[in-house]
Amino acid sequence: MGGDLARLTEHGPWDAVVDTSGFVPRVVRASARLAATAAQHYLFVSTVNVYQGWPVRPLSDSSAVLECPPDADASYGADLGEATQYGALKAGCERAVIASMGAGRATVLRPGVILGPREYVGRLPWWLRRVAQGGTVLAPGSPARRIQPIDVRDVAAFALRAIEERLSGSFNLTSPPDATFGQLLESCKAATGSDATFAWVPDGWLVEQGVRQWTELPLWRTHPGVWAVDSNRARQAGLTCRPLADTVHDTWRWMGSDDRLPSGDGESSRAADHGMNPSRETELLRKWVDLGVR
Ligand SMILES: NC(=O)c1ccc[n+]([C@@H]2O[C@H](COP(=O)([O-])OP(=O)(O)OC[C@H]3O[C@@H](n4cnc5c(N)ncnc54)[C@H](OP(=O)(O)O)[C@@H]3O)[C@@H](O)[C@H]2O)c1
Known part of the structure; x- marks a missing residue:
């Protein structure tokens, strides 16, 4: 994969990378480091599972996120249970993207189902x-x-908007309840x-x-x-839900x-x-x- 990405960067520069399939921080970090040299922006599809309070407590865009370093490999958090390990690894991926791109060039989407x-x-x-x-x-x-x-088409529309408008930071993505x-x-x-x-x-x-x-x-x-996931930040930035x-x-x-x-x-x-x-x-x-x- 590293070779493929390196070849892609040679054909840049690119406006943005949309990463829908990052699950391991170390792998995402390698992608994001390469992207940092060839793309202006990196949008990472994460999940509400990154939150410490998921699925027990109501969540907002500023709720506390699980620990996980940006260089973790797939074995990190193996003792946490499948769902929490998935969330922790995604949290590490988010950190890897932000550390590699710089906060102003990274968007993190945190959809619910x-x-x-x-x-x-x-x-x-x-x-x-x-x-x-x-x-x-x-x-x-x-x-x-x-x-x-949330409808996948509404996620996609918001992702495109985030790239076009260079919306940086993290956004919960759920429909209003x-x-x-x-x-x-x-x-x-x-x-x-x-x-x-x-x-x-x-x-x-x-x-x-x-x-x-x-x-x-x-x-x-x-x-x-x-x-009970509040997506206020995305809504204020233009998220609409059918x-x-x-x-x-x-x-x-x-x-x-x-x-x-x-x-x-x-x-x-x-x-x-x-x-x-x-x-x-x-x-x-x-x-x-x-x-x-x-
Ligand atoms: N589904 C939901 O309700 C939901 C909710 C919140 C967040 N998300 C996030 O949305 C994204 C898509 O979710 P999903 O449910 O469709 O996940 P999924 O069923 O696990 O699909 C992930 C896709 O990514 C591909 N992939 C994984 N690793 C890859 C790699 N290293 N290189 C290239 N492709 C790779 C997989 O390919 P293979 O099929 O070949 O393995 C698969 O097509 C994920 O990032 C997930 O965390 C999903």
């Missing part, structure tokens, strides 16, 4: 497929739960033309049943900070189109971790109804 067409993780696609099948859908927690997914989980599922129903009904089952009971948060029921997570219903409709349209990703099936291996087995859903619904609590 990203949805939209070409999402191959399998979060929204799983819900769309499940709702399209119809019947009674196990719906987690409360329909009134506020959520803040206007949408709800109920609206998400109702939008899936509208988009797919399904006759599904939703059985809203309390968080605590699902936790007792061992339902895996975030993956087995995608986008469902009970930690209080998950959907309605969640548009994201859902456009994702469904994409799923029915010929626009496939290089992997061929449209989703990555990560999609295999997402979604609830149909027999497990049926069993949980039956148990819940047997409890007589609706």
Whole structure:
């Protein structure tokens, strides 16, 4: 990779580098050091996982960030657990970019969960497929739960704006907490033309049943900070977020189109971790109804 980047720098100068795939500080530092000689600006796609308080506490643009040096390798933080290690390494990557480029030539984007067409993780696609099948859908927690997914196209638009306007510093990227989980599922129903009904089952009971948060029921997570990320700085700098219903409709349209990703099936291996087995859903619904609590 170093050779490829060195060749790229020879063909510069470039207006900007957009780094969407940096996960290891030492690797990002090598890229950013080369970029510093050939590009005016470096935009690094980071994550809200960099915050010490994630996902437990509400977060702002100035919340405290995890420790991790800018020269760490992939083994750093192996004892922290997968999600925190990912966040710590991204924090180290951010530091590597800023140290290499200088603060005035670096933009760090910290998105929360990203949805939209070409999402191959399998979060929204799983819900769309499940709702399209119809019947009674196990719906987690409360329909009134506020959520803040951001559309990938809004992330991209803000990234371009940040480069064009040379916005430096870090920016949380989440939608305002206007949408709800109920609206998400109702939008899936509208988009797919399904006759599904939703059985809203309390968080605590699902936790007792061992339902895996975030993956087995995608986008469902009970930690209080998950959907309490303030993106004020980005909003003041021009971030706009389309309605969640548009994201859902456009994702469904994409799923029915010929626009496939290089992997061929449209989703990555990560999609295999997402979604609830149909027999497990049926069993949980039956148990819940047997409890007589609706
Ligand atoms: N998805 C979200 O909701 C979300 C939320 C917040 C932040 N982010 C950030 O957004 C970015 C994209 O997220 P994602 O979920 O799409 O991640 P992902 O599924 O892990 O995809 C990362 C992509 O980067 C490529 N990549 C990794 N290392 C590379 C390298 N050294 N050189 C070239 N390509 C490399 C991967 O290629 P291969 O497929 O060949 O491995 C893959 O295509 C990441 O930086 C992530 O931290 C994502």
